[in-house]
Amino acid sequence: MEPVVSYLGVSALLFTIGGVGLCLRRNAIVLFMCVEMMLNAVNLAFVTFSKIHGNLDGQIAVFFVMVIAAAESAIGLAIILSVFRSVSSIETTDAAELKW
Amino acid sequence: MSFIEFVFAAVAIGSALGVVGFRNPLTGAFSLILHLLSVAGLYALLGAHFLAVAQVVVYAGAIMVLVLFVLMLLNLKRESGRKMGLLRGMVTVGIAGMLFVSVAGPMLSHFDNLSSVGLSEAAKASEGGVKAIGQALYGRYIVQFELSSLVLLIGVVGAVMLAKRKTVKLEPRQGGMGGE
Numbered sequence: 001m002e003p004v005v006s007y008l009g010v011s012a013l014l015f016t017i018g019g020v021g022l023c024l025r026r027n028a029i030v031l032f033m034c035v036e037m038m039l040n041a042v043n044l045a046f047v048t049f050s051k052i053h054g055n056l057d058g059q060i061a062v063f064f065v066m067v068i069a070a071a072e073s074a075i076g077l078a079i080i081l082s083v084f085r086s087v088s089s090i091e092t093t094d095a096a097e098l099k100w
Numbered sequence: 101m102s103f104i105e106f107v108f109a110a111v112a113i114g115s116a117l118g119v120v121g122f123r124n125p126l127t128g129a130f131s132l133i134l135h136l137l138s139v140a141g142l143y144a145l146l147g148a149h150f151l152a153v154a155q156v157v158v159y160a161g162a163i164m165v166l167v168l169f170v171l172m173l174l175n176l177k178r179e180s181g182r183k184m185g186l187l188r189g190m191v192t193v194g195i196a197g198m199l200f201v202s203v204a205g206p207m208l209s210h211f212d213n214l215s216s217v218g219l220s221e222a223a224k225a226s227e228g229g230v231k232a233i234g235q236a237l238y239g240r241y242i243v244q245f246e247l248s249s250l251v252l253l254i255g256v257v258g259a260v261m262l263a264k265r266k267t268v269k270l271e272p273r274q275g276g277m278g279g280e
Contacts, residue, residue: 005208007142010109012204014116014139020196021120029171030125033132036163037116040139045207047148056236059148063237066158067248071255073163077170078262084174086270097270 007048014041028080028090032073039069105145111138125176129168136160150230 018038022031043062050058080090087095111134118131136159144152237245 004146005211007109007146008207009204010112010142012200012207013113015203016196016200017113017116017120019199020192023195024120024192027125027176029167029174029176030119030128033119033128033167036159037119037132037135040136040159043151044139044142047143047146047151050148051146056232059151059233060236060241062148062151063154063233064244064248066154067251070158070163071251073166074255074259075262077166078259081170081173082262082265086268090174090176 004048004052008045011041011045011048014038014044026091026093028083028092028095029077031092032076032080036069036073039065105142108138108141108145111135112142126168126171129164129171132167133160133164136164150233 015038018034018041021034021037025031025034043065046058046062046065048058050056050062083095084090087097089095115131115135115138119128119135122128122131136155140152140155140160143149143155
């Protein structure tokens with residue numbers, strides 16, 4: 001059981017790396033990729049807990065997260081493209097028209 | 101952790117750092133593909149074979165092809181920006197540490213009041229085969245499964261709507277606030 005627990009540490013580390021990337025980077029597509037990475041870290045924790053408890057519900061949750069991530073990527077990239085068409089850049093500092 | 105688990109975990113962490121660290125978004129995207137494949141390897145080692153295959157097909161295949169397609173279409177330059185100073189680096193490390201502790205702490209303390217013997221018995225009893233997942237998806241989770249197809253449909257329609265909309269061309273933003 002100990003070796004399985006170390007997967008949770010890996011998952012937390014991946015989540016942290018994704019979160020730090022989300023804070024540091026300004027390219028919208030890189031931010032999108034960091035969000036995907038955080039979703040993946042959570043998925044890894046789901047699968048690990050599913051293994052630890054001997055219960056398949058965690059794996060079902062991962063399946064639904066994957067569905068949401070696929071829909072999110074279609075819409076997110078469409079939004080990024082339409083932002084690029086209007087401000088000719090996808091850096092988040094350039095698309096700050098709503099900023100006071 | 102056995103050797104192969106260690107290799108997959110190390111590659112996953114290293115390529116995740118690559119996604120955050122590489123200045124060129126294209127290099128970051130390829131690094132993310134490596135990351136997704138190694139996480140798929142971890143799923144397979146945990147016995148979730150269906151999820152490992154779905155990860156390779158859906159994430160590393162479909163989603164990353166879409167991301168690379170958009171990246172190539174936009175033809176981006178390297179991200180401009182200043183180098184990280186000492187203060188900014190220290191703040192980043194501090195935030196990362198707090199985030200890590202607040203994520204890992206609850207997950208690890210989850211085991212405090214559980215009997216490890218019962219848990220390892222439960223882990224032996226379960227088999228995460230494709231058949232069991234299919235039965236759960238089309239049995240207990242049938243409503244959620246159908247709703248997820250609706251979510252995908254809305255995603256497709258939304259993407260087409262966003263792509264077809266007429267866009268207003270905004271002027272490039274000047275430095276600082278104008279028109280006070």
